[in-house]
Amino acid sequence: AQSVTQLDSQVPVFEEAPVELRCNYSSSVSVYLFWYVQYPNQGLQLLLKYLSGSTLVKGINGFEAEFNKSQTSFHLRKPSVHISDTAEYFCAVRRTGNQFYFGTGTSLTVIP
Amino acid sequence: DGGITQSPKYLFRKEGQNVTLSCEQNLNHDAMYWYRQDPGQGLRLIYYSQIVNDFQKGDIAEGYSVSREKKESFPLTVTSAQKNPTAFYLCASSISTSVETQYFGPGTRLLVL
Numbered sequence A: 001a002q003s004v005t006q007l008d009s010q011v012p013v014f015e016e017a018p019v020e021l022r023c024n025y026s027s028s029v030s031v032y033l034f035w036y037v038q039y040p041n042q043g044l045q046l047l048l049k050y051l052s053g054s055t056l057v058k059g060i061n062g063f064e065a066e067f068n069k070s071q072t073s074f075h076l077r078k079p080s081v082h083i084s085d086t087a088e089y090f091c092a093v094r095r096t097g098n099q100f101y102f103g104t105g106t107s108l109t110v111i112p
Numbered sequence B: 001d002g003g004i005t006q007s008p009k010y011l012f013r014k015e016g017q018n019v020t021l022s023c024e025q026n027l028n029h030d031a032m033y034w035y036r037q038d039p040g041q042g043l044r045l046i047y048y049s050q051i052v053n054d055f056q057k058g059d060i061a062e063g064y065s066v067s068r069e070k071k072e073s074f075p076l077t078v079t080s081a082q083k084n085p086t087a088f089y090l091c092a093s094s095i096s097t098s099v100e101t102q103y104f105g106p107g108t109r110l111l112v113l
Helices: none
Strands: A003-005 A010-014 A019-021 A024-026 A032-038 A044-050 A056-058 A064-068 A073-078 A087-094 A100-102 A106-111 B004-007 B010-013 B019-025 B031-038 B042-051 B054-057 B064-066 B076-078 B087-094 B108-112
Touching (some): A003 A087, A044 A064, B004 B087
Antiparallel strands (some): A019 A073, A056 A064, B019 B076
16 A cells, blocks of 8 residues: 655754755555645645656755655755745655545744 | 635534535646545545546545536535544645646635534
8 A cells, every 4th residue: 555654743943954854655666756835724735746757856945855766765855944934744645546645744843 | 817716714514514615626627636634644535536427435535425517616515424524624636647746725624613
């Protein structure tokens, strides 16, 4: 069965510091990987996605993620966070079909 | 502007009452989805539909029902059989013939009185 594990439920980080949000998935077939951001009481917005090709993908707001097939990971990184990055972040995997599986989310809090 | 709309933003339900959450999209997407979000549990799939007049149960379909009579609309009914309906409900859509992204609506928060 598909599953997505986000290893950290809460990540506090000081403003302008780097951050990494971890995501691991389990799958024996090809996967397509996504990171979404959710601000309070809003829907999810796509940050970035990996479908194929280069394993390093860049997204909006300065975020990037690296697909690592051998470690079945898709960690999200940003070299310098801002207060406005405070939000919930979700990793998701989509099979070759129409079902998405979401992780339980990581709450990123940027401290001034 | 293309997008997904959900209404209402907040919805209150009395015990034993059915309520229907609206989801409309003008993106011309074939596939639509309903998720439930609870604190610490992420998003869980309730129902999804790949095409008009067709839908499949997700992981937590019990106590919910849907219809897909039009491509742009995918309403979700929370029935009285759903014992713990208080949650944030998110609707999404995607182009079904590729592996493209899901686009999300702003959500509806359902509270039971």
